[in-house]
Amino acid sequence: FCQSIIHTVFPPELRFASVKIFQRIFHWASSYCYYDITEIDGVNTNELYNAVQLYLSSSASITGNRLSLTRGLNSSAITFGLTNNDRLIDTYNGVQVIWEHVVTQRQSQSFSWRPLPEEKRGFTLRINKKNKAVILDSYLNFIMERANEIRRLNQDRLLYTNSRGGSLDARGHPWESVPFKHPSTFDTLAMDPSKKVQIMSDLKDFADGQEFYRRTGRAWKRGYLLYGPPGTGKSSMIAAMANHLGYDIYDLELTEVHTNSELRKLLMKTSSKSIIVIEDIDCSINLTNRKKSNNSTSSAVRSPEGLLTTEMRGAAGEESVNSITLSGLLNFTDGLWSCCGSERIFVFTTNHIEKLDPALLRSGRMDMHIFMSYCSFDSLKILFKNYLEYDEGDIDEDLMEQLKQVIDKAEMTPADISELLIKNRRDKERAVWELLEALRTRAEKKEKGNVINEEEQEKRALETNGFEDDEMFKKFGKQEQREEEFSDEKII
Numbered sequence: 001f002c003q004s005i006i007h008t009v010f011p012p013e014l015r016f017a018s019v020k021i022f023q024r025i026f027h028w029a030s031s032y033c034y035y036d037i038t039e040i041d042g043v044n045t046n047e048l049y050n051a052v053q054l055y056l057s058s059s060a061s062i063t064g065n066r067l068s069l070t071r072g073l074n075s076s077a078i079t080f081g082l083t084n085n086d087r088l089i090d091t092y093n094g095v096q097v098i099w100e101h102v103v104t105q106r107q108s109q110s111f112s113w114r115p116l117p118e119e120k121r122g123f124t125l126r127i128n129k130k131n132k133a134v135i136l137d138s139y140l141n142f143i144m145e146r147a148n149e150i151r152r153l154n155q156d157r158l159l160y161t162n163s164r165g166g167s168l169d170a171r172g173h174p175w176e177s178v179p180f181k182h183p184s185t186f187d188t189l190a191m192d193p194s195k196k197v198q199i200m201s202d203l204k205d206f207a208d209g210q211e212f213y214r215r216t217g218r219a220w221k222r223g224y225l226l227y228g229p230p231g232t233g234k235s236s237m238i239a240a241m242a243n244h245l246g247y248d249i250y251d252l253e254l255t256e257v258h259t260n261s262e263l264r265k266l267l268m269k270t271s272s273k274s275i276i277v278i279e280d281i282d283c284s285i286n287l288t289n290r291k292k293s294n295n296s297t298s299s300a301v302r303s304p305e306g307l308l309t310t311e312m313r314g315a316a317g318e319e320s321v322n323s324i325t326l327s328g329l330l331n332f333t334d335g336l337w338s339c340c341g342s343e344r345i346f347v348f349t350t351n352h353i354e355k356l357d358p359a360l361l362r363s364g365r366m367d368m369h370i371f372m373s374y375c376s377f378d379s380l381k382i383l384f385k386n387y388l389e390y391d392e393g394d395i396d397e398d399l400m401e402q403l404k405q406v407i408d409k410a411e412m413t414p415a416d417i418s419e420l421l422i423k424n425r426r427d428k429e430r431a432v433w434e435l436l437e438a439l440r441t442r443a444e445k446k447e448k449g450n451v452i453n454e455e456e457q458e459k460r461a462l463e464t465n466g467f468e469d470d471e472m473f474k475k476f477g478k479q480e481q482r483e484e485e486f487s488d489e490k491i492i
């Protein structure tokens, strides 16, 4: 109204100045002050916007009259939110504040480094001037804390992936996310119970250790290396960790990342209370190149820059060389940048720990090395409970004894045993008997394989007059045995 009066009364050259003066008078006379919290702050996503949205979605469900309801793809929860340009009253410490969700169309851009969303979204907080000091600091901190809590309590964890490489989406995120629904828990995980207790208490110490990490001057992060043959539960363990702690997972696909700085950017965009995973780390990085560069570099540990180069074969079969270096990866896990957030867990998995560089394995980077072994007798009992709902004592003692005798010799993975049990889960007795049969056959094959290997080694030793390195024979024998194992697994 005032603006239209100004337009008619004042000549064009005075209009701008008069609008400014009127605005000042209005703000001075008004008993309220206003704060805008925009979704995108310059080029980055505004964390406070997300927190306010989450916080209001919990109170909006109770008090709002007109709400927008959303349910994400695959999500189990319905989220309440303010509709466009709608308001909500919130009370904090007896003080009333008003939130408004403001959505406006963005003017079309002639040129931009990256596309921005078509809508400009933001929240406006209106508070009484006299409550300004009381409310601002503590209320906004309270909102941030509440939002974190809601996120943690919310059963839907998020699984992030960097399938676009390091490039950003319209909202400035390099990560894409989906709800994380893996049902694996420490209860369902088949492994040595004492190891399980050790890992769980380590995780608990970590999660409760804010004061400890602050006092000792250590970054609040921890690294776990999970290693062992395929199908022994490494990925299941990561899911169990995330479910146990209520953390999100960032699954980092190293082959999609091209440079160290891209890697750093990805790290900067991860949130606190999260698990950053690199699966099959030995496969993500070409270790053969390391040897080449090794020759040209005097010390591997002192000057690791350029030691590792990741090679990626393009769809056309061309080779494009990625420039992620071991140094980049080491800094990712333990450099200054790794501390840009807090309460973060790094988990690397591999089938071949011997292929990894010792610098990567040292404490501070990988604090705990967890060997995921073939199925043991204790693990088998957990699988029986999971798949057949058998408790201890439900299976005949004699049968259990026979299983116990053969399980370690058979070297079968929990994944293989699970498959057998799933197949026969409607006929539980048959499931156990078939498993015993399979374990026996497998143990026999292993034993035979070992005898053949030993005979072969002796024969070769005679042929080479014992000059050849014993280790070479062991390796050779083992390799053949591995190949046999794989072909065997396919048959099962």
Ligand SMILES: Nc1ncnc2c1ncn2[C@@H]1O[C@H](COP(=O)(O)OP(=O)(O)OP(=O)(O)O)[C@@H](O)[C@H]1O
Pocket: 188, 189, 190, 191, 228, 229, 230, 231, 232, 233, 234, 235, 236, 237, 351, 372, 413, 414, 415, 416, 418
């Ligand atoms: N220790 C285990 N406890 C319970 N289930 C397991 C375990 N190990 C394997 N499984 C079952 O086998 C399947 C494959 O396991 P998982 O993907 O965790 O193996 P992995 O060690 O990550 O294998 P890879 O090295 O090939 O990635 C899972 O779906 C899970 O059901």
Ligand SMILES: [Mg+2]
Pocket: 234, 235, 236, 279, 349
């Ligand atoms: Mg896996």
